[in-house]
Each structure stands twice: as C-alpha cells, then as structure tokens.
Amino acid sequence: MSTTKTKGGEFLIKETNAQDIFIPEQWNEEQLMMKKTCDDFIDQEVLPILDRIDSQEVGLMPSLMEKAGELGLLGVSVPEALGGMGADFVTSMLTTEALGAGYSAAVAFSAHTGIGTLPILYYGNEEQKKKYIPKLASGEWKACYCLTEPSSGSDANSGKTTAKLTADGKHYILNGQKMWITNGGFADIFTVFAKIDDDKNLSAFIVEKEFGGISLNPEEHKMGIKGSSTRQVFFNECKVPVENLLSERENGFKIAVNILNIGRIKLAGAAIGGSKRAATQSIKYANERIQFERPISKYGAIRYKLAEQAIRIFASESATYRASQNMEDAIHELIAGGMEKAKATLKGIEQFAVEAAILKVHGSETLDYVADEGVQIYGGMGYSAEAPMDRIYRDSRINRIFEGTNEINRLLIVDMILKRAMKGELDLMGPAQKVANELVGIPEFSEPDDTLFAYEKKLIANFKKAILLTAGGAVQKLMTSLSKEQEVIMNIANMAIETYVAESTLLRVEKMVSMKGEASCEVQLAIARSYINSACDKIWIEGKEALNSFAEGDELRMMLIGLKRYTKQEPFNAKAARQTVAQALIAENKYCF
Amino acid sequence: MKILVPISNVPDTTSKISFANNDTEFNKSGITFILNPYDEWYALVRAMELKESGKAEKVTLIHVGLADSEPTIRKGFALGADDGVRIDGEGDAYFVAEQVSNYAKENGYDLIMAGKETINYNGSSVGALIAGFLDYPFVSLATKLDVEGTTATLEQDIDGGTQIVEAQLPLVISCAKGMAEQRIPNMKGIMAARTKPLTIVAAGQNNNFTNVKSFALSAGRTTCKMIDENNMDELVQLLHTEAKVI
Numbered sequence: 143m144s145t146t147k148t149k150g151g152e153f154l155i156k157e158t159n160a161q162d163i164f165i166p167e168q169w170n171e172e173q174l175m176m177k178k179t180c181d182d183f184i185d186q187e188v189l190p191i192l193d194r195i196d197s198q199e200v201g202l203m204p205s206l207m208e209k210a211g212e213l214g215l216l217g218v219s220v221p222e223a224l225g226g227m228g229a230d231f232v233t234s235m236l237t238t239e240a241l242g243a244g245y246s247a248a249v250a251f252s253a254h255t256g257i258g259t260l261p262i263l264y265y266g267n268e269e270q271k272k273k274y275i276p277k278l279a280s281g282e283w284k285a286c287y288c289l290t291e292p293s294s295g296s297d298a299n300s301g302k303t304t305a306k307l308t309a310d311g312k313h314y315i316l317n318g319q320k321m322w323i324t325n326g327g328f329a330d331i332f333t334v335f336a337k338i339d340d341d342k343n344l345s346a347f348i349v350e351k352e353f354g355g356i357s358l359n360p361e362e363h364k365m366g367i368k369g370s371s372t373r374q375v376f377f378n379e380c381k382v383p384v385e386n387l388l389s390e391r392e393n394g395f396k397i398a399v400n401i402l403n404i405g406r407i408k409l410a411g412a413a414i415g416g417s418k419r420a421a422t423q424s425i426k427y428a429n430e431r432i433q434f435e436r437p438i439s440k441y442g443a444i445r446y447k448l449a450e451q452a453i454r455i456f457a458s459e460s461a462t463y464r465a466s467q468n469m470e471d472a473i474h475e476l477i478a479g480g481m482e483k484a485k486a487t488l489k490g491i492e493q494f495a496v497e498a499a500i501l502k503v504h505g506s507e508t509l510d511y512v513a514d515e516g517v518q519i520y521g522g523m524g525y526s527a528e529a530p531m532d533r534i535y536r537d538s539r540i541n542r543i544f545e546g547t548n549e550i551n552r553l554l555i556v557d558m559i560l561k562r563a564m565k566g567e568l569d570l571m572g573p574a575q576k577v578a579n580e581l582v583g584i585p586e587f588s589e590p591d592d593t594l595f596a597y598e599k600k601l602i603a604n605f606k607k608a609i610l611l612t613a614g615g616a617v618q619k620l621m622t623s624l625s626k627e628q629e630v631i632m633n634i635a636n637m638a639i640e641t642y643v644a645e646s647t648l649l650r651v652e653k654m655v656s657m658k659g660e661a662s663c664e665v666q667l668a669i670a671r672s673y674i675n676s677a678c679d680k681i682w683i684e685g686k687e688a689l690n691s692f693a694e695g696d697e698l699r700m701m702l703i704g705l706k707r708y709t710k711q712e713p714f715n716a717k718a719a720r721q722t723v724a725q726a727l728i729a730e731n732k733y734c735f
Numbered sequence: 736m737k738i739l740v741p742i743s744n745v746p747d748t749t750s751k752i753s754f755a756n757n758d759t760e761f762n763k764s765g766i767t768f769i770l771n772p773y774d775e776w777y778a779l780v781r782a783m784e785l786k787e788s789g790k791a792e793k794v795t796l797i798h799v800g801l802a803d804s805e806p807t808i809r810k811g812f813a814l815g816a817d818d819g820v821r822i823d824g825e826g827d828a829y830f831v832a833e834q835v836s837n838y839a840k841e842n843g844y845d846l847i848m849a850g851k852e853t854i855n856y857n858g859s860s861v862g863a864l865i866a867g868f869l870d871y872p873f874v875s876l877a878t879k880l881d882v883e884g885t886t887a888t889l890e891q892d893i894d895g896g897t898q899i900v901e902a903q904l905p906l907v908i909s910c911a912k913g914m915a916e917q918r919i920p921n922m923k924g925i926m927a928a929r930t931k932p933l934t935i936v937a938a939g940q941n942n943n944f945t946n947v948k949s950f951a952l953s954a955g956r957t958t959c960k961m962i963d964e965n966n967m968d969e970l971v972q973l974l975h976t977e978a979k980v981i
C-alpha cells in the first residue's frame with residue numbers, strides 16, 4: 143500500500159509520509175466483522191466463565207479452544223489449503239487484538255496459534271504441514287512450544303535437552319527437561335528444541351504426545367493467568383521419527399528467533415486488546431463511583447489517569463498497526479519477487495524485527511500501566527478479588543517476561559540497529575556525522591512554520607537527532623565495550639521506543655485529519671501532542687543519563703547542549719490536553735478511539 | 736423448501752438516541768447499525784438450521800432500504816444465507832411489507848420468517864402485513880418451528896403456558912425468543928459473504944400511509960434512592976408520596 147518502500151529500523155533516519163502508513167481508522171467492513179466475531183466470542187464464551195477457567199477445570203480450556211477452532215479463530219493466518227482462512231498479516235493482528243482481551247484463554251490461544259503452530263507452518267515440509275496444520279487450525283489438536291529449560295531461559299540456545307539418532311537411523315531419542323510450557327497440560331503436539339549430539343546450535347522436532355516418553359509435572363502455581371496451563375515437561379527416551387525433524391539440523395535457534403519476531407508484535411496487539419477493555423472498565427467505574435457527592439470521574443487526579451491510559455493505548459496501537467502494514471508490504475514485495483509465501487512471511491517480518499521488539503516492550507508496559515492505574519481508580523475495589531481489576535492486574539504482568547523479557551528486547555533493539563548499521567543496511571553514519579557537525583555549527587534560526595503538524599514534525603526529527611547524538615557518542619566513546627554497558631543500551635532503547643511510538647501517533651493523527659478534517663480530530667490531536675510532550679521529556683532524561691555516564695568535560699557539555707536543543711519544546715499545557723481526552727472518554731463511557 | 740427472511744437494519748442497543756430536523760428525524764450520525772436481533776438470532780438462525788438439516792434448500796434475505804444498509808445484509812450472508820435482495824426504498828411498515836410481498840409473489844417462497852419486531856420502532860406489523868398481501872396463513876410470536884413435508888408445527892407462548900399449532904406451507908411466521916440460539920458468524924462465513932449474490936431491485940409504488948410528526952425521548956429511569964435500614968418511616972413516606980404505590 144505504501145508508495146515508497148520502507149525498511150526496518152529506518153524510522154531513525156528517515157521521515158515517513160503519513161499517507162504511507164496504515165491506521166486503524168482504515169479497517170474495512172470484512173475485517174471489522176472478523177473482529178466482532180472475536181469480541182463476541184470473548185464476551186459470550188470466555189468472560190462469563192473466568193473463575194472456572196482460572197480454577198483449571200479439567201477439559202474446559204481444550205473445549206474452549208475447540209469452540210474457537212469451529213469459528214475459525216485458530217486458523218486466521220493459516221492458508222486455506224491447510225484448513226485456515228488465509229487472512230493477511232494485518233487482519234490477523236486485528237483478530238489477535240480482539241482475542242487478547244481473553245485473560246488466560248488469550249494466552250492459551252496465542253501460544254497455540256503462534257509458537258505452537260507457526261514453526262510447523264513456516265518451517266515444516268509439505269508432509270509435515272499436511273499432517274499437522276489442518277488439525278491445529280481446527281483445534282482438534284492442541285500445541286505447545288518447548289524451548290525454555292530450568293537453566294536456559296533468556297539464554298535460549300544454551301539448552302541441555304539432547305537428541306540422539308538411533309543405530310538404525312530411523313529415530314531421534316530425546317532426553318531432557320523443559321520448563322514453563324504453556325498449554326503443556328493438554329497439548330497433543332510439542333515443538334521441542336534440543337541439541338543433536340554435540341551440536342553448538344539447537345534443532346527443532348515435532349513431537350506427538352502419542353510417541354510416548356513424555357511426562358508432566360503438576361501445574362505451576364502462578365501470580366496470574368492462572369487458567370493457562372503451565373507445566374514442566376520431561377522427555378525420557380522419547381522416540382521421535384527422523385522425518386519429524388523440523389527444517390534442518392542446527393536450524394532450531396533461528397526458528398526460535400524468527401517465530402519470536404512474530405510473537406512479539408502479536409503480543410503488542412493482544413496487549414492493546416486487553417488494555418482497551420481495562421480502560422473501558424476504569425472509565426465506567428469512575429463514572430459510577432460517587433465520593434464527596436460527585437462521580438470520581440469529575441476529579442482531576444482521576445481524569446489524569448483515564449486520559450493517560452487512553453493516550454498510551456492510542457499511541458501503542460498507532461505504532462503496532464503501522465509496523466504490521468510495513469511487514470505486510472514487505473511480505474508482498476518478497477512474494478512478488480518470486481519468494482515462496484512462508485519464507486516471505488518470515489523474511490518480511492524479520493525486516494521489522496527492531497519495530498517488533500519496540501512494540502513488545504511498549505505494548506506490555508502500556509498494559510501494565512493501564513492495569514495499575516485501573517486498580518487505583520477502583521480504590522479498595524481494585525484490591526478486591528470480587529472486582530475485575532484484580533485479575534487484570536495479575537494477568538497483565540507476565541507480558542513483560544515472556545516472548546523475551548523486556549530487558550532482552552531492549553538489548554535487542556539497540557543490538558539489531560547497530561548490526562544493521564555495521565552491515566551497511568542502515569546508514570546511521572552519515573546522519574550521525576551530520577548531527578555531530580550541527581553541534582559545532584551555528585544553530586539555525588529559521589522562520590517558525592505555523593502549518594498544522596510542522597512544529598510536531600520538527601520535534602520528532604529532533605528526537606531522531608537526539609538518538610543519533612547519544613548512540614553515536616556511545617559507539618565512539620565505548621567502542622566494543624558498549625555491549626557491556628547495558629544501562630546506556632537501555633537509555634538508547636528507551637529513546638528509540640519513545641521516538642517510534644510518538645512518530646507513529648503523529649502520523650496516524652495527520653492521516654486522520656486528512657481523512658476527516660481537523661475539527662473532528664480535536665481529541666486525537668490532544669492525544670498526539672500529549673504523547674509527544676511526554677516522550678520529549680523522557681528522551682531528554684534518557685539521553686542525559688547516557689551522556690553523563692560516558693563523556694566528560696567540554697565534550698560532555700557540548701553534547702548536553704545539543705541534546706537540550708533537540709529536546710526543546712514550546713510551552714505545552716499537558717493538563718488541558720488530558721482534560722480534553724478525559725472528557726471524551728467520560729462522555730462516551732468507554733475507550734472510544 | 737425455499738425460505739425468505741426479511742431483515743431490518745437497526746441502531747445498536749447501546750446507541751445514544753437523538754433527533755434532528757426539529758425532532759422529526761432520527762439522527763443517524765455516529766450510530767452503529769446492526770442486523771435486527773429478532774431477525775438475526777431467531778428467524779435467520781432457525782432458517783439456517785432448517786437448511787443444515789436438509790429441510791430447506793435455500794435461504795434468501797430480503798431488505799427494504801437504502802445502500803447504506805448493505806453491510807447488514809452481508810452480516811446475514813456471513814451467518815450463512817445464500818443470497819439476498821435489497822429493495823431500494825424507504826417507508827413505513829405497509830410500504831415495506833408491500834415491497835417484500837411483491838418480490839415474494841414473483842419468486843415463490845414456501846416459508847417467510849420475520850422477526851417478531853424491530854428493536855427500534857417495535858412495530859410488530861410487517862410479518863402480518865406480508866401474510867395479508869400474500870393471502871398466506873400467519874403465525875405470530877412463534878418460539879419453536881419444525882417442518883415436515885408441507886406441514887409446519889409451531890409453538891407459541893400464551894398466558895401461563897404454551898400452545899402448539901400446525902399450519903400448511905406456504906406460510907408467514909414471526910419469530911420470538913426461544914426459536915434458536917444466537918450464533919457468532921465464523922471466519923469462513925465472513926470471508927464468503929462478499930461473494931454471495933445481492934440483487935438490487937427498484938421499489939415499486941410508494942404507498943406510505945403514516946408519517947412521523949415528531950419524536951421525543953422518554954424521561955428515562957431515575958436514579959436509585961438509598962434509605963437507611965433504620966429509617967422505615969422515610970421509606971413508607973416515600974412509597975406514599977413519591978412512588979404513590981401505598
């Protein structure tokens with residue numbers, strides 16, 4: 143759909159045209175109907191039985207998955223020839239968002255359709271796909287993904303599970319222990335990562351429960367998502383036919399990484415779905431709860447929270463669908479170039495792995511913010527297990543841990559950007575040099591441009607310069623030791639996250655204004671400006687901390703002056719902007735953007 | 736057996752209702768329209784069940800309305816209807832029923848299943864009017880329906896119980912709660928919806944016998960009043976003076 147081709151990570155150095163991004167205001171009738179089906183499923187089949195789900199009533203989650211399968215919800219991204227819907231990637235993001243409001247069921251569904259199904263769909267050979275995918279898409283078979291081990295979590299390639307070829311060459315014998323396996327309690331199909339002989343890298347295997355040699359520990363007692371099955375899985379002389387090796391020997395780690403790229407953006411989508419519903423509950427409660435003879439939604443302290451919930455959700459959503467469409471376009475382009483669809487999907491998404499990591503962090507932290515303030519808005523009832531915020535708060539927390547912890551994702555954001563720069567895929571050096579020159583040059587005093595968005599665009603362009611200044615300085619000063627200076631990497635990652643999300647929010651509102659006119663986008667303008675305002679302050683703090691840690695003397699002073707210049711804003715009344723947002727929410731009595 | 740299901744396009748139940756043009760028109764701006772639940776959950780879903788059990792060979796939707804209501808027709812397609820007709824015009828119940836009947840007369844249907852009412856105007860008259868125009872028997876407010884050959888067996892709620900009636904096809908019925916369970920359209924159905932044939936027919940003679948002069952909102956429910964449990968006198972007082980029930 144874009145007129146100009148966008149590359150992953152390029153937002154750091156390139157301006158994007160608002161008309162080139164996809165925004166949620168562009169969903170078509172069919173996509174919205176699909177979303178409605180997912181919403182109805184959550185409302186009718188999941189929400190009325192949350193307590194039963196959380197008590198892990200035997201057979202309940204599998205039967206829910208079968209119902210979801212009947213509606214086609216488990217096969218949205220599976221091609222029609224394999225029993226799915228063959229929907230495009232952005233559409234699958236929308237259904238993911240809607241189902242993301244399903245608490246433990248959302249985790250079970252996404253583990254099944256994501257890490258459970260996709261390795262086979264994208265890396266399986268024809269026989270493997272024909273044998274497994276249709277039954278996974280229909281929900282007849284349930285899937286899980288066994289990567290993590292007691293001693294191998296973030297360091298996923300260090301697993302100790304082994305696979306040995308039998309003397310007759312017909313089977314691999316798997317031995318080892320896996321941990322934290324979602325859907326482990328009832329799964330029929332296990333994608334298992336193990337090392338063959340003394341290999342350095344993991345290989346992946348499709349293992350059927352029926353093969354034998356699989357045993358399970360009891361359910362883990364967890365803080366939240368109590369209805370989601372999480373087990374330790376033991377492989378004891380588990381005999382796997384050689385034809386069930388997935389892809390090639392030692393290709394397992396690559397599979398894990400590529401599937402995680404998809405998992406990360408999907409997690410962001412699911413978090414948006416959960417956040418919207420939690421925000422709606424917060425608004426309704428604030429409108430109903432009377433203290434000092436007025437609904438608490440009349441109080442500024444509460445309005446601040448309602449507005450900030452919505453601002454962050456809107457921002458996260460803007461960035462998520464912008465990246466989703468970029469991925470979609472990249473996939474289509476690769477297919478047009480002759481690449482096979484499965485491979486093109488992986489490659490297209492991999493191109494935007496930086497964005498996927500950004501979104502994973504931002505989506506999960508937005509959900510946690512919304513949940514946390516939701517508890518606060520509910521007051522004592524927020525702390526009651528009888529009211530909804532208790533479950534929302536506990537269930538949201540896992541999202542910052544799985545699919546790569548948020549620390550690992552922050553490390554990855556910077557690592558991937560620098561690697562791409564090193565490989566020449568992303569020209570950071572040129573723009574960084576320009577920023578360095580600008581620092582010693584005379585500041586330009588151009589006439590202020592009063593046209594709509596000109597000021598905000600200038601701010602966003604400056605954020606990018608702030609990143610180039612900080613990251614450029616860090617690379618120059620710390621050289622190869624940068625990878626050990628994790629605090630600095632976290633600073634740079636946070637600057638990149640805020641910049642990408644702020645820019646996406648602005649582009650969305652700019653496109654909305656071009657579609658509907660400025661007058662009907664007044665609240666969205668307040669959202670975008672408010673987000674950019676906070677982002678600007680955050681970028682200043684993160685940049686300053688980084689610079690102070692590795693530079694000194696005159697050089698430090700000069701860099702700080704530069705950073706200050708790039709994070710300089712005109713006075714902005716954030717209180718008034720949040721009031722505008724809160725009033726719209728209160729009037730609609732729901733999250734309404 | 737060929738089934739015709741007349742459907743209507745109504746505001747979502749959570750819509751904020753307001754009026755335009757000096758309270759003479761319903762204000763459509765910002766309103767989400769849906770397939771009338773009685774037409775969808777009861778009439779159409781039961782029609783689909785009859786088709787799935789092999790008793791009906793085809794389910795056709797018919798709607799009298801303007802082009803902006805086509806998404807609602809496609810929602811009906813997503814639920815499984817085979818094809819649809821939109822008669823391009825707007826009017827009162829008499830007008831709608833006359834248009835539907837004209838179409839039904841030309842195309843021959845064995846069973847016409849309407850919802851018991853629409854959730855916007857709650858007129859409850861279209862089904863009966865269609866039966867009148869076609870000179871077919873009419874069973875209103877049916878809560879159950881089965882068909883064997885050309886005989887339909889229906890259940891209706893009556894005061895304190897139910898009655899079972901039998902009627903011969905061709906037949907018009909209006910469907911009420913109990914007839915079927917709400918269905919969520921599945922992904923396949925949604926994707927198939929855009930390929931199903933929708934015929935657009937010009938409206939015939941414009942016989943409108945009623946005209947809305949103005950709309951007004953009801954006062955609505957007042958808020959709940961809490962009374963201290965030790966203050967029975969106040970309760971009695973309020974029941975007498977405000978609620979006027981004692």
Ligand SMILES: Cc1cc2nc3c(=O)[nH]c(=O)nc-3n(C[C@H](O)[C@H](O)[C@H](O)COP(=O)(O)OP(=O)(O)OC[C@H]3O[C@@H](n4cnc5c(N)ncnc54)[C@H](O)[C@@H]3O)c2cc1C
Nearest residue numbers: 287288289290295296322323324543544545546547549550
């Ligand atoms: C409910 C639940 C469901 C799960 N489902 C699955 C599943 O279905 N399949 C599966 O394979 N796994 C699953 N996991 C595992 C999950 O992916 C891991 O827990 C996660 O990757 C973190 O690994 P860990 O628990 O070993 O933590 P560690 O790796 O021990 O991390 C501990 C802390 O150290 C930090 N840290 C680690 N390494 C570094 C580093 N290099 N630099 C800086 N900080 C670092 C982490 O960010 C974290 O804060 C699940 C986990 C949970 C809790």
